Amino acid sequence: MEAFLVSTGLVALAEIGDKTQLLAFLLAARFRRPVPIIAGILVATLLNHAGAGALGAWITAQVPADVMRWVLGLGFVAMGLWTLVPDKIDEEEEGGKGLRLGVFGTTVVAFFLAEMGDKTQIATVALAAQFHSLLAVVAGTTLGMMIANVPAVLVGDRLAHRIPVRLVHGIAAGIFIALGLLVLGGFAQSWTA
Template identity: 55%
Template sequence: MEAFLSSTLAVAIAEIGDKTQLLTLFLVARFPAQRMAIILGILISTVINHGISALFGAWLVEWVPENWVPWIIGLSFIAVGLWVLVPDKDDDEEGGALKYGAFIATCILFFIAEIGDKTQIATVILAARYEDALIAVVVGTTLGMMLANVPVALFGGWLMQKIPLHWVRWSACGLFVLLGVASLTQI
């Protein structure tokens, strides 16, 4: 129970004001009628990401050369930032991003956004601390992520009526690029 409660609390607090909350807001603005698909996408991508983190995080840190980590994280952040700027095509256009829908977009974007994030690192650390309770750690960190992002998914639409989508898109891009540059400057 300690592993579950510690994991839930640590990630819920770490997630407040995190880039994935901005990503949730962006997704709600893009898919306003599909909040439950967004929430399910957050859940699935978090379970997968945090599960991998709990099982393989310590191994990856041990085997990946230390000087590669900032490059991988930094370039991933910049790529996501630039992707956010690409406007979606109309629903009926062949090959448009919308044919994949809110669920797939959320799964992909959340998974990428969590790479190297403080909640992913917290999951690795918590898994090392509670190595006999990996399931409790993954369930706890996932619950913490949901506690922080579900309210944004449910009520973010109201906020988006007040804020233009292009402002959110550029803000999200700026945040991801800034995080990428910050990672790269640690090289």
């Protein structure tokens, strides 16, 4: 349960103001069809995060525990610092110019590609390696993505201007850094057992 809750909270906070949330706003504004957009976000996130989580589980099996503690600890600190860097959406990730996949297909492809190498995908790798619970981590990170992106689709940019994005990013960064320091200090060993 701990892996699920930590994964959900971290990703939901980290996703606020992220490029994929901006993509959700763009898709909602362009297509005005929330159900296929939300379904597309869910499918893309499940596919992307399942692969990322599997990679994290595989890495854990290959790397000695001492080395893994340092990699994870420093990785969480780095993610915390990265969370403080504002995201901008690239034009090619705008969501389907020229694609003839329909709203659902366009959303799946755009979200899957936008998540590649994104901080939430990398967080999923690290969380799966940390908690040794692939299903709980993928379910948690997916729920975190949905918590952040479904309101973006349903409410659009009216909500974005009311959320203090810097404060949310600061909180997420603090949690990532604290988690990294706990891992580096050996205080989170119960998670890796």
